[in-house]
Amino acid sequence: MIRPDSESTIAINVLTSLSQIDAAEWDACACPEAADGGRPHDPFTTHRFLLALEQSGSVGPRTGWDPRYFIAEMDGQIIACAPLYAKGHSQGEYIFDHNWAHALEHAGGRYYPKLQIAVPFTPATGRRFLTRPGFEAVGMSALVQGAVQLAVDNELSSLHVTFCTEAEAVAGEKMGLLRRTTQQFHWVNEDYADFDAFLATLSSRKRKAIRKERRVAQDFGGQIEVLTGDDIRPEHWDAFWIFYQDTGARKWGSPYLTRRFFDIAQETLRDDIALILARRDDAYVAGALNLIGRDTLFGRYWGCIEDHPCLHFEACYYQAIDLAIAMGLGRVEAGAQGEHKLARGYLPVQTHSLHWMADKGFAEAVARYLEAERAAVDEDIEILTAYGPFRKNRQEEQP
Structure with a gap:
């Protein structure tokens, strides 16, 4: 007491x-x-x-x-x-x-x-x-x-x-x-109208580098899909589980989350989730999982089964910025560590x-x-x- x-x-x-x-x-x-x-x-x-x-x-x-x-x-x-x-x-x-x-x-x-x-x-x-x-x-x-x-x-x-x-x-x-x-490194939305408005605040060299990275990433031979709520289906989790396992095995030795977690997420959490998936030749090859807060997009997991230049940056950082601007969110928190985020507009x-x-x-x-x-x-x-x-x-x- x-x-x-x-x-x-x-x-x-x-x-x-x-x-x-x-x-x-x-x-x-x-x-x-x-x-x-x-x-x-x-x-x-x-x-x-x-x-x-x-x-x-x-x-x-x-x-x-x-x-x-x-x-x-x-x-x-x-x-x-x-x-x-x-x-x-x-x-x-x-x-x-x-x-x-x-x-x-x-x-x-x-x-x-x-x-x-x-x-x-x-x-x-x-x-x-x-x-x-x-x-x-x-x-x-x-x-x-x-x-x-x-x-x-x-x-x-x-x-x-x-x-x-x-x-x-x-x-x-x-x-x-x-x-x-x-x-950590976070991106802050200063009421940008779109991604180009954000780029306009960067130095010329950094602006050109990001534009080049986005062109290279989007030239991977497929399409990038952004899925939230009821647009997320069980087959999307089947694909993402494979990506998550690969990242978990390399980073932590074994994944922290079980496969069952993603089944439950489909049932009770899908309105909290934004899933960014890269599809090539009718198969998903990479993806990033985000959770949506009241004013913040939280980047959580990334994984892939094919390596494509700059696709990680596109799926995890640039697509997250696009989504935050579209949803009127104030910031993107992209997870732990990573000084490489600095050049992409995420400040400590x-x-x-x-x-x-x-x-x-x-x-x-x-x-x-x-x-x-x-x-x-x-x-x-x-x-x-x-x-x-x-x-x-x-x-x-x-x-």
Whole structure:
């Protein structure tokens, strides 16, 4: 039990399956902005997305992602929840802590298992402390206190909150958590009328390079299809699964998502998805999967069975920009890492995470590391932004 400043008491419950909570109850905390029938800010913390991960076996037994969904109740009402997992490894997180694990274990400690508040396999910024409107502060405080207490009671090494919002990172630091900053590359829509309007803001050299890449990519001998909602059919997932397996095998050793996940996506998530597929000779040869938020297009997976010059850039970056402009979305988040995105109009931005360590000495060492890392990330972002593709003087003559 947790007692806030008021006379009410907050009860924390731990669920091992999202089927134990009604979708409307969860989503009232996860995406209250979608109550009017619109899109959530991002679909990743919705009941339907997290349940798809669970029902497909992408998380759960033998995956190293064991659900421990946190639910905070006050006066008989659910006021907050969080996608919490017990982790037996650090795979699928994209905020890398392998060096921390090695350091603690080298010193005789045990790093795993640990607790993780995150969306599995999803390096996309969003709220991690999901609260009903009006309960933001008390809800987050209860979830943080409850998660730390769960770690203490079970003698776990640490708690991690990855790809949280900047506001959550600031609030969490005030609560005593360690704040970490990393970086990604995002494209921002400055109310462009079309792709050419975006190109007009770039330097002449970069503008010509992108136009050349698009010509080369689109000359692969086929067509590119952009599919959303009911236009997506089961056969499209059959093709994309092959692409996804190839990428997963090369990047991670084995795919994080199971084949069943894409079947469930066809049933419950297709309105959240934009699938970009390249077809040649009546067969799909490459594809990119995006998820659609209220103001953001989230690039997630790419794969192919044929190599064609520049097709990756076209499907993942340029088609995403085209789609964001057409849908009136404010930005494209193209996933983790990738300085090659800079030349294509995606600029570096901070991403945020929070961490708690049970061992005081280890926590102090990590805190020193994070302070130095934050300074390095800030410097890197400043340098990379200066090398971006945009014209230094936006008033110069446009093409």
